[in-house]
Amino acid sequence: EPEVTQTPSHQVTQMGQEVILRCVPISNHLYFYWYRQILGQKVEFLVSFYNNEISEKSEIFDDQFSVERPDGSNFTLKIRSTKLEDSAMYFCASSDTGRYTFGSGTRLTVV
């Protein structure tokens, strides 16, 4: 069964550093998403991406965040100047007909 692949599985970074989280969506999907889940809290929508541009974004997704599809297969989330409160699981998802498939997530720890 097709999978959404995320790398790395765990990223530790110092406060103030920039991180790039990587995702390989399912190849024939057209919509891509990033979600965040702070430990013990709900899964929160960050951003959706379609046709090489952002289609929706939440209030969480401010200027600190950016997304990119640098080639035909990868979908990245960049977090600039990381803060302690950015520590969370970050999930990538892709969909075709509204059925989302999630990756296993990247655990980001900001120290």
Added chain:
Amino acid sequence: QKEVEQDPGPLSVPEGAIVSLNCTYSNSAFQYFMWYRQYSRKGPELLMYTYSSGNKEDGRFTAQVDKSSKYISLFIRDSQPSDSATYLCAMSAINNNDMRFGAGTRLTVKP
């Protein structure tokens, strides 16, 4: 009022019990209703996907949507210890590209 409300539990039942999980929502534009299962430190896994109102059955799982009451349910029959996980309801509107999650209900099925 939160857009999607879900009792976080925890919920503990004996093996073989029928489990009932519920969510309410406030946005009448929601048309797609999903249930996800999430194991610890893993990404959400799609269990059930329903469009508009009605029932859907898949093995031991039954999803119900009552749009008039803005209420959705997931029933698990003959629950097994392997069903122990967090169950997340999620929903989205037609032509919207962001899916909103409930807080998730942590379920434990005891042998």
